[in-house]
Amino acid sequence: xxxxxxxxxxxxxxxxxxxxxxxxxxxxxxxxxxxxxxxxxxxxxxxxxxxxxxxxxxxxxxxxxxxxxxxxxxxxxxxxxxxxxxxxxxxxxxxxxxxxxxxxxxxxxxxxxxxxxxxxxxxxxxxxxxxxxxxxxxxxxxxxxxxxxxxxxxxxxxxxxxxxxxxxxxxxxxxxxxxxxxxxxxxxxxxxxxxxxxxxxxxxxxxxxxxxxxxxxxxxxxxxxxxxxxxxxxxxxxxxxxxxxxxxxxxxxx
Amino acid sequence: xxxxxxxxxxxxxxxxxxxxxxxxxxxxxxxxxxxxxxxxxxxxxxxxxxxxxxxxxxxxxxxxxxxxxxxxxxxxxxxxxx
Numbered sequence: 110x111x112x113x114x115x116x117x118x119x120x121x122x123x124x125x126x127x128x129x130x131x132x133x134x135x136x137x138x139x140x141x142x143x144x145x146x147x148x149x150x151x152x153x154x155x156x157x158x159x160x161x162x163x164x165x166x167x168x169x170x171x172x173x174x175x176x177x178x179x180x181x182x183x184x185x186x187x188x189x190x191x192x193x194x195x196x197x198x199x200x201x202x203x204x205x206x207x208x209x210x211x212x213x214x215x216x217x218x219x220x221x222x223x224x225x226x227x228x229x230x231x232x233x234x235x236x237x238x239x240x241x242x243x244x245x246x247x248x249x250x251x252x253x254x255x256x257x258x259x260x261x262x263x264x265x266x267x268x269x270x271x272x273x274x275x276x277x278x279x280x281x282x283x284x285x286x287x288x289x290x291x292x293x294x295x296x297x298x299x300x301x302x303x304x305x306x307x308x309x310x311x312x313x314x315x316x317x318x319x320x321x322x323x324x325x326x327x328x329x330x331x332x333x334x335x336x337x338x339x340x341x342x343x344x345x346x347x348x349x350x351x352x353x354x355x356x357x358x359x360x361x362x363x
Numbered sequence: 364x365x366x367x368x369x370x371x372x373x374x375x376x377x378x379x380x381x382x383x384x385x386x387x388x389x390x391x392x393x394x395x396x397x398x399x400x401x402x403x404x405x406x407x408x409x410x411x412x413x414x415x416x417x418x419x420x421x422x423x424x425x426x427x428x429x430x431x432x433x434x435x436x437x438x439x440x441x442x443x444x445x
Contacts, residue, residue, distance in 0.1 A: 240404030243428040336423045
């Protein structure tokens, strides 16, 4: 597959990324358990196969060191927090901080106030305005690609926004995820399908006391296409795998 | 193929993706595809892939970032056609 680097990240942007990571690492002994407590004890969430998720995530890194990105289905505004919680314990993230995923939240929601901006900065988020200035979107993609190529993990939702039908739609996969994948040699994609039992459609938040179930699958998409079509093809393959995992989830519930 | 022909073909391709149909009435090279025509940003990729098929050209990821107005699209296609 033809590798196609995204425009190189300027030195200033690389320094900002390192600074954010180190501040986040410094505050992680406080921030990560707080998020876990909020999800488990304040909101009452449970993950049915939590041990399986965490065992699989550890296995992926122990099996082979290298670039990894996580691609997941997207139904609520806090999916990235629930997914990070599902994949690793606070102890795991302290010891392997690079596996705490970078996130790309919507700026209009998650960076609306100074308090939120500080919180998401500490939680390794790079806010972006979806559908906004394309130069800015590309710079965020370049930051993510830079982080992934340095063996940090990025969590991206291939559909960009929450699934409006409540189901993964491979046709709505944005090309951004494909651009990142094509720019990082030997990258693996961990597809994560996670859904609450009472999550029938998309919403802002999962219901209180929600019980989540799901699965993971590692893929390395290949494409014979070139240019933009290659990025779109990779994004579709990832979203297609998520759609298959969704079907397995729904079949299990029958 | 001259610029007018390219422009007309570009507008034809864009039309099914346009949410603000009223903006099509006064469409020009300066019309902004996302802001004026209200094309969904995620669908811009589909639009550009249709340009590839219609004009038998190959467009790179970076080129998509340069397509903001109808004029940008026409210029890009002209450059690719050579």
